[in-house]
Amino acid sequence: MNCPNCNSENIKKNGSIHNGKQKYACKDCNRQFVLAPENCISQEKKDFIDKLLLEKLPLVGIARVVGVSERWLQNYVNKKYDNVPKVINVTKKG
């Protein structure tokens, strides 16, 4: 868990907002924030993101359309392309 502003892990719980979500505050930059439930982004949403990626849209735009943070999306894309084999068009012989 990191501060969305300075990426520090030095954060503390800071009460909760009206809908019961946990609020946090960063001890380093004093930024207050509520963590988005990005650990449970649905597979449908990921499929949608995949489609948008194929359209070569900028990550900023995709993040805005889908409603995820740019940081999360960047991580997602990095992981995704780590898993993609470097050579895709291998033709099998025989």
Ligand SMILES: [Zn+2]
């Ligand atoms: Zn911070």
